[in-house]
Amino acid sequence: MPRWSDLSDNEMTLLDHVFWSTHISRDALANGAGFSKSRANAVVAGMLDQGLLEATGAQQSTGGRRAETLRLSRSLGVLLGVALGATGLEVGVLAPDLELLAHHSEPADVRDGPALLMARVRTLMRELLAKCKRRPGDVMGIGIGVPGPVDFESGQLVNAPLMPEWDAYSIRDDLRADYAAPVFVDNDVNVMALGELWRMQRGLQNFLVVKVGTGIGCGIVCHGRVYRGANGSAGDVGHICVDPAGPRCHCGNLGCVETMAAGPAIARAATEAARGGQSALLAQMLAERDVLKLQDVAQASRAGDVVANAIVQRSGALIGQMLASVVNFHNPSHVFIGGGIQRIGPLFLAAVRQSVYHRSLALSTRHLEIQYTPLGERAGIIGAGVLAMQETLARRVAA
Numbered sequence: 001m002p003r004w005s006d007l008s009d010n011e012m013t014l015l016d017h018v019f020w021s022t023h024i025s026r027d028a029l030a031n032g033a034g035f036s037k038s039r040a041n042a043v044v045a046g047m048l049d050q051g052l053l054e055a056t057g058a059q060q061s062t063g064g065r066r067a068e069t070l071r072l073s074r075s076l077g078v079l080l081g082v083a084l085g086a087t088g089l090e091v092g093v094l095a096p097d098l099e100l101l102a103h104h105s106e107p108a109d110v111r112d113g114p115a116l117l118m119a120r121v122r123t124l125m126r127e128l129l130a131k132c133k134r135r136p137g138d139v140m141g142i143g144i145g146v147p148g149p150v151d152f153e154s155g156q157l158v159n160a161p162l163m164p165e166w167d168a169y170s171i172r173d174d175l176r177a178d179y180a181a182p183v184f185v186d187n188d189v190n191v192m193a194l195g196e197l198w199r200m201q202r203g204l205q206n207f208l209v210v211k212v213g214t215g216i217g218c219g220i221v222c223h224g225r226v227y228r229g230a231n232g233s234a235g236d237v238g239h240i241c242v243d244p245a246g247p248r249c250h251c252g253n254l255g256c257v258e259t260m261a262a263g264p265a266i267a268r269a270a271t272e273a274a275r276g277g278q279s280a281l282l283a284q285m286l287a288e289r290d291v292l293k294l295q296d297v298a299q300a301s302r303a304g305d306v307v308a309n310a311i312v313q314r315s316g317a318l319i320g321q322m323l324a325s326v327v328n329f330h331n332p333s334h335v336f337i338g339g340g341i342q343r344i345g346p347l348f349l350a351a352v353r354q355s356v357y358h359r360s361l362a363l364s365t366r367h368l369e370i371q372y373t374p375l376g377e378r379a380g381i382i383g384a385g386v387l388a389m390q391e392t393l394a395r396r397v398a399a
């Protein structure tokens with residue numbers, strides 16, 4: 001593993017560029033970093049020798065000539081990524097170019113508290129590293145996404161409504177016993193936004209990622225960076241009111257979009273419809289499974305169940321209503337929707353689009369695209385890898 005402090009500024013600049021544009025050609029790298037070709041070639045040669053970069057698979061260029069591309073060297077070490085959701089956790093070992101070398105996901109209840117969940121995370125980290133034949137000393141950085149607002153400097157959760165026990169808990173101290181590598185913690189949807197930013201090689205500068213699962217949150221990318229706000233709670237859109245006469249939310253207010261349109265609300269509406277005899281398919285699913293979840297409603301909707309479709313469309317319309325205000329305020333080029341809701345498919349997306357386009361100002365929606373997150377279920381774990389690598393490199397630059 002390199003001592004980052006031994007690297008020159010030029011080497012750090014190129015390392016950062018190669019990380020954000022993996023499999024980049026030497027010419028594109030020189031261009032992107034603002035180096036002359038000869039200067040870039042000289043620095044790259046040294047970095048290849050030191051094992052910081054490696055040349056990979058010759059790529060067929062437009063002229064038919066084979067051009068090599070560059071990526072961060074596998075000999076640098078590995079990254080650990082953790083995506084902690086309200087109802088599940090995923091741990092992954094990633095190469096420096098973010099190839100997922102090993103990963104594991106399983107259901108988990110964040111309300112079980114940090115001691116239990118972090119013990120499980122540490123066990124999985126150990127097992128997955130062993131599977132990749134890597135040691136704790138090979139870990140360069142650790143990135144963790146958690147389902148609540150995070151004070152990014154301290155890496156601690158702040159007033160997380162879904163996980164009160166985590167408030168005073170230091171995930172960093174917990175992992176320090178096993179790893180010397182730096183640990184970075186951020187809100188789960190910020191981490192997803194970072195993953196998408198990396199996937200697009202920073203090609204989009206202003207976009208939103210909205211996660212709809214147990215709760216609703218929004219990651220904000222502004223001028224090519226994740227915007228966290230003054231206290232780390234930027235994008236906490238779940239408690240925006242969409243119906244002043246709506247039901248009471250766990251936050252105490254009435255008609256929050258989260259309490260009316262997120263996963264639990266969808267499951268609740270489906271359960272009521274099943275019990276009320278409105279849908280034979282939902283009733284059959286409820287009888288088989290005892291409880292209906294978001295994925296069951298998704299399955300019923302894809303099967304064409306009219307009642308499930310109406311529930312999905314109502315949720316999409318309410319989330320679109322909230323998003324219309326956010327879109328007018330931020331003027332993003334893209335909104336990417338992720339989380340468990342993605343399993344529902346095009347019907348939900350169509351309802352969100354219709355509601356946003358209907359309510360937003362024409363200028364904010366003229367070029368607006370609303371899609372599911374292209375990284376899909378991988379957005380959290382890839383984003384955690386991006387967080388780990390980006391912040392590890394940034395620490396050296398700041399040092």
Ligand SMILES: [Zn+2]
Nearest residue numbers: 239249251256
């Ligand atoms: Zn609320």
